[in-house]
Amino acid sequence: xxxxAQDDPRQNRNLPNYPFDELISSGRLxxxxxxxxxxxxxLERFAESIDSFWFVxxxxxxxxxxxxxxxxxxxxxxxxxxxxxxxKVYPEIRDPFVALRCQLKHSQSGRRLEVLxxxxxxxxxxxxxxxxxxxxxxxxxxxxxxxxxxxxxxWLHPDPAPEGAPAFLxxxxxxxxxxxxxxxxxxxxxPEFGTSQNNGPTNFSGPKEIVFNRFRLRSEGPFDQQCTRTxxxxxxxxxxxxxxx
Numbered sequence: 001x002x003x004x005a006q007d008d009p010r011q012n013r014n015l016p017n018y019p020f021d022e023l024i025s026s027g028r029l030x031x032x033x034x035x036x037x038x039x040x041x042x043l044e045r046f047a048e049s050i051d052s053f054w055f056v057x058x059x060x061x062x063x064x065x066x067x068x069x070x071x072x073x074x075x076x077x078x079x080x081x082x083x084x085x086x087x088k089v090y091p092e093i094r095d096p097f098v099a100l101r102c103q104l105k106h107s108q109s110g111r112r113l114e115v116l117x118x119x120x121x122x123x124x125x126x127x128x129x130x131x132x133x134x135x136x137x138x139x140x141x142x143x144x145x146x147x148x149x150x151x152x153x154x155w156l157h158p159d160p161a162p163e164g165a166p167a168f169l170x171x172x173x174x175x176x177x178x179x180x181x182x183x184x185x186x187x188x189x190x191p192e193f194g195t196s197q198n199n200g201p202t203n204f205s206g207p208k209e210i211v212f213n214r215f216r217l218r219s220e221g222p223f224d225q226q227c228t229r230t231x232x233x234x235x236x237x238x239x240x241x242x243x244x245x
Contacts (some may be wrong), residue, residue, distance in 0.1 A: 015098065020091040020128050023099070023116065027051025028137035031129070033122030034144050034151040040074040041224055042140050042183075043115070047076035050138060053115045060119035064098045071100055073115060079104045082112070093131070094124035123153065126168075126175070135177040142185035142230055156182070156189035158212070173215045176235045182217065185229040193231070214238050 028051050030042055035055040042053060063071060068084045075081065083103040090096050097120035105112050118125055129136065139155075146152045146161060154161045158169045169190065176182060186194030192210045210217040210233070220232035 015086055015088045018087045018089050018099075020089055021132055023089065023101075024129075024132055024134050025052050025114065029054060029134060030138040030140060031126070031136045032056065032140040033126065033155060034141070034153065036143070038143055039115075041230075042138075043074055043076045043079075045183075045223060046138055047079060047113065048111075051113050053113070054118060054125070055116065056118040056120065056122040056125050058119065058121060060100075060117050061098065064100055064117065064119050068100060071117070073102050073104075075104060078106045078108060079113070080107060089118070089120075091120075091124060091128050093127060094121065122151070126171075130171070130175060136172075136175050136180060137177055138181045138183060139172055139176050140183040141189075142183065142187050144187040146188060151188070154188045156184055156193055158190065161188070170213065173212065173235060178236055180235050181220070182233045182235055183223055183230060184233070185231070193233075194229070211238075 028049065030046055030050045030053045032038075032042055032053070032055050035057050036059060039053075039055050042050075042055075046053075064086065068086050071084070073081050073084075081102055082105045085101045087099055087101065088096050089099050097118065099119065100117045102115040102117075103112060104115060141155045144150050144153070144155075146154075152161050153165050153168070155168045155172060158167050160167050172182070184193045190210070190212075192207050208219045210219075214237055216236050216238050217233040218236075220234060222230060223232040224230040
């Protein structure tokens with residue numbers, strides 16, 4: 001087999017080094033673990049309310065061997081890629097990994113946002129966010145599973161996965177900011193996150209509210225016209241909800 005210059009590990013030599021905390025901005029963060037190629041929908045849905053989009057997947061490692069100009073960055077209407085920076089990130093509690101940071105700018109309003117593609121273990125990145133106390137404004141997770149090709153990580157379930165992977169629901173809820181959003185299609189999640197969706201957004205018949213320990217989640221209905229099983233949930237701690245009433 002002949003080598004392919006566009007998939008050359010040497011592309012990642014001599015990259016600038018970044019400590020993990022330098023990736024964290026002060027703006028609102030969308031975190032999507034095990035995101036794969038499902039990056040267009042979050043950008044289209046949240047481009048006007050989120051400042052930093054983090055897509056995390058081990059499978060990005062191969063894509064990031066290529067020249068960064070060839071990495072596909074889906075842009076929401078009016079946004080263009082202003083700059084791309086490939087870097088090696090040192091997260092302290094995990095092995096270093098390669099990341100791509102893209103700066104996007106809206107052609108009319110001048111609004112800027114950033115998109116990060118992190119080619120590493122999503123659990124490790126989540127642990128780093130916990131360590132640096134960076135709250136998540138939108139937690140997005142869908143199109144995943146526990147069979148071959150899936151992550152086998154139960155991000156939105158209180159029990160460990162069948163293969164022994166830890167449960168994350170309590171930790172995710174604690175990391176999402178008050179009045180933040182969870183977006184789920186029911187993948188690797190509590191059954192309540194799933195829906196009996198029929199023919200479109202107006203026919204949503206799933207639960208309107210989930211109460212789990214000290215958190216209350218209120219359904220906002222379908223978030224994606226192309227995948228009506230994808231539901232948005234507003235998260236609030238029960239204590240905060242009582243204080244506002």
